[in-house]
Amino acid sequence: MEALYTDDQIFIPIISDYGFKATFGNEANTLFLRRALQALIKSDVPIKEVKFDKNTFEGITQDGRSGIFDLSCMDEKNNHFIVEMQYGDAPYFVQRMKFYALHKFNAMVKRGKFDYGTLTKIYCVAILVNDILPYPPFHTVANLRNEQGEIFDDQMTFITVELDKFTLQEFDCQTDLQKLIYTMKTIHTVTQPTQFPKFWDEEWLKIAIDELDSRKMTPDEKASLEILIARNAESVKAESRKIKEAEQRKSLEFVTGLLQQTNFDINKIATLAGVSVDFVESVQRQLAKQ
Structure with a gap:
């Protein structure tokens, strides 16, 4: 909406x-x-x-x-x-x-x-x-x-x-x-x-x-309104980004655990974590560098 x-x-x-x-x-x-x-x-x-x-x-x-x-x-x-x-x-x-x-x-x-x-x-x-x-x-x-x-x-x-x-x-x-x-x-x-x-x-x-x-509304009231709503829109986007980043960190931790503690193939890990195969492969590459 x-x-x-x-x-x-x-x-x-x-x-x-x-x-x-x-x-x-x-x-x-x-x-x-x-x-x-x-x-x-x-x-x-x-x-x-x-x-x-x-x-x-x-x-x-x-x-x-x-x-x-x-x-x-x-x-x-x-x-x-x-x-x-x-x-x-x-x-x-x-x-x-x-x-x-x-x-x-x-x-x-x-x-x-x-x-x-x-x-x-x-x-x-x-x-x-x-x-x-x-x-x-x-x-x-x-x-x-x-x-x-x-x-x-x-x-x-x-x-x-x-x-x-x-x-x-x-x-x-x-x-x-x-x-x-x-x-x-x-x-x-x-x-x-x-x-x-x-x-x-x-x-x-x-x-x-x-x-x-x-x-x-007066012109000043209207200008204040537009500034206020624009500010709120940006903050809502920022809030959504924070939530998305938190979800990505959670997915990263889950995928890392599966890669380190199981022998599951990449496709199964991707399905269990609800992420893409590319995401799992990128985590796997990062772990290999450590």
């Missing part, structure tokens, strides 16, 4: 640093954020207020330069919401979600002087562009459960959205969650108002869409 802004696009992608902050991080009007959170956690109870917690992850989270955009907020009942937008590859996103949630949990316990009975709920939401989980639903809600699948504890809830798995068309979108994900996937592809689905007239979505309308 391409999220880069180009001159012929009217709307900025939500799945960009600027778009995420302009919609989910809109402090002037939180209606979109409140309805989005309610949809993401599958709650029937409206969220009346949100207060942004700006200092929670200062110094420990990554910012837009790595393709990871985060926000933290609380509702009127002091339930905590951590939202992460991940544009690039996310091989360790589950561990990162646990880190975020447990950091918040520890902070809550300390503030309450170790009174576990005062703990409110923590919702950790990850919105991922790419497929990560090995099953088909685009929306996953996870809690601590027992062997029978019954809730063991629901104080911490992990929500995952994988945008690539969402395939519903406009006329199939009935719930707020479906409307939200459809908007996130398509808003930056719209070039004419006639392409608007009817539900984009709903106030909560209209607020977000208006924030993404590049026609309403």
Whole structure:
């Protein structure tokens, strides 16, 4: 899914640093954020207020330069919401979600002087562009459960959205969650108002869409946007290169071990390691020089 802004696009992608902050991080009007959170956690109870917690992850989270955009907020009942937008590859996103949630949990316990009975709920939401989980639903809600699948504890809830798995068309979108994900996937592809689905007239979505309308930006704002998105695109590529290099090192170690410890032929080693025969031969040559 391409999220880069180009001159012929009217709307900025939500799945960009600027778009995420302009919609989910809109402090002037939180209606979109409140309805989005309610949809993401599958709650029937409206969220009346949100207060942004700006200092929670200062110094420990990554910012837009790595393709990871985060926000933290609380509702009127002091339930905590951590939202992460991940544009690039996310091989360790589950561990990162646990880190975020447990950091918040520890902070809550300390503030309450170790009174576990005062703990409110923590919702950790990850919105991922790419497929990560090995099953088909685009929306996953996870809690601590027992062997029978019954809730063991629901104080911490992990929500995952994988945008690539969402395939519903406009006329199939009935719930707020479906409307939200459809908007996130398509808003930056719209070039004419006639392409608007009817539900984009709903106030909560209209607020977000208006924030993404590049026609309403000043020249300075537009220039800043283009610089920001270009920087994010480069950092996503750099992140992908790092992951590819790590995979190559892992393959190198595996192939080296097979060459040194087995009598397997080159073709078998290539198959086992999932690499090319040329790669195995290059490793073999390097070993011969040592």
